[in-house]
Amino acid sequence: MNSDCENMKDQIADLLTGNLSESQMRKLEQHLNECAACRDYASALKNEDMLLTEFFAGMDLNTASRQERLLQVIAPSCMSRQTYALSIRRTIMKSPITKIAVAAVIIIAVTLSIQLWNKSTSAAYAFEQTVEAMQGKRSFHIQTYFQQRRKDEFWAEFDEEGKLVRFRQEEGEGPKRILLTTWEDGVKSQYYPPPWGVKLMTRVDNSGGGLENLEGFDPETIVQEVHELVSEGKAVMEIQAPPRYARLMTIHVKRIDGKPLRQVLVVNPDTKLVVRVDDYWDTEDEEKVFHHGIEVLEYNETIDPRLFDPNLPEDTLIMDQVTQEVGMAQGDMSNEEVAVKIIREALDAWAKGDFAKAGKLCGGAPRRMLAEAYSHVRPVRIISIGEPEKIDFGTPRFWVPCQYEIKRDGQLEITNQKLAALTVNGSPGRWYVSIWHTR
Structure with missing residues (x-):
């Protein structure tokens, strides 16, 4: 890494904690597109962030007294709890030593009230368990990524045969800039926010599948395709056991059939479900890699039906091409x-x-x-x-x-x-x- 790369380290950490302005994000995105070393650093930091997040989420920190003692150990100042959380997380993300130290402090603080995750889980794990666990999808809620940046958010429901029943897609940044698309019973509605303020209703058949390329984001389909590639000898798989302080497991998949694709899957060994998939396509330019990823926020959970019938502003212009x-x-x-x-x-x-x-x-x-x-x-x-x-x-x-x-x-x-x-x-x-x- 050069001096510019060193300066980017803090910004990469701030990106993961949501503390970058739009101009800083654009500058960082441009740097990541041009610098392979920083892309690797960002990817490693992102995985560590996810592992630490899962670690914190799995602990029994429900009582106020336990939370107070924990905060006093980590940051004994007069900040508010909210300020503590942001400050602590940014500090953690910027220093591997701090990550280990904080994790150690928390482990010591809660040893008497929790049990560590089953250490035999990863040893007994086989990818076929994830293939089985992901079958029979009824719903999913995912966030997609492109070149390390958030892109679209999807909610989708399916019938017993796995056919799409309805979906919702949000594109854009900020509540006032989101292009909102819903589909149900063959009717596709798209809301274009101001300056247009238009809702377009069209008839779109999905009997043959392929609507909005949902198959490309479908966690069940992705897992099945990975399994088939490995079984057919077109890809190799390496399963990494989770660190002691986390319960998520990382799986690396590399194509060996001439396709320049590398995949990283993050699996919860307790549920066997995939929680994150990142695709990296190498190019002739070694410094440039195309990235596409999905984060599985919910899988086979009940979705609020109101999401598929959104309330729009009263002055929305309706263009009805259905009736x-x-x-x-x-x-x-x-x-x-x-x-x-x-x-x-x-x-x-x-x-x-x-x-x-x-x-x-x-x-x-x-x-x-x-x-x-x-x-x-x-x-x-x-x-x-x-x-x-x-x-x-x-x-x-x-x-x-x-x-x-x-x-x-x-x-x-x-x-x-x-x-x-x-x-x-x-x-x-x-x-x-x-x-x-x-x-």
Whole structure:
């Protein structure tokens, strides 16, 4: 490690304790992408953090007197309990010696009231036990990670045959920036927070599976795939017993069939369930590794049904493509032809104040959306509509450049917009116009 790396050590510890600003996180993320040594340090620190967390969680510290004595041993100052916890955890994460010392203090403090975890667990453990324990999933709650940073959070429920019944997905950072997706009974609802404030309801079939790539995050599927790879001789597995102060066990899996994949699985030997999976894909650049991980927060636990029917702000704009026919039939037109035609007709109807027709062509946009929320980009006169630009996506969709007049502050002015023309989910052969990203 160089001097920059030394300076990053504290920030890596602060990342795990949630004490970095967004700018610091972006700087640290860039450094981790470029520095293999710091990535290894962050990975080791993260595993130690998880082990210590599990250790603390497993102790009997319920009585106030025992907690008070423990706090007095570790940090005899006048801070509040909450400040103690944050200060102690940051100190622990930054020093391996402190980690051992704190663990030792706690062990001594509670020896008379707890029993250490069964030392024979890891010796008797076999990965097949985890394969069996993970079978028969009925629900899971997971947090995904990309390049060591939090990404999406999922809740999902399944029937007795393992088929998806409903799910919830949260993307983004902060409660006001989260894209919220739910799916149940073939209806997918997506809430786009302000500045859009739109809820889009579409018909999405999942009879063949694959919805939102949930299989890629499914702990049961991941465990089964690892077991099959090892059984077929395509990967090797090394099981590491947990340290004395923790009850989690680490399993390293490495592909030996030419695939540049390394996996680290963390298992609770008491329940045999996987609690964390990290995938590391090596690249030709030895300094860059692609990381994807999941943390299993709950498995086969009851999920509050209200999570799948979220309360949205009262002023949310509802675009319903489920209970009404929207868009335009493509007929014998090419994709490019229908993209240009539907945008021209949508703009024309909008300009004339025919909000019913414009709303239908705009995917079920309500009158309030066209007449009020997006009135600042309502056309007065169409000047030109350019050639469609294909968007690289799973279903056909195009950006179509448009130039038209609008009225702003009582004055006419020319605006240049890119409107999206795309197919309607669950309605083959029908297209609609998306105006959300107009400005």
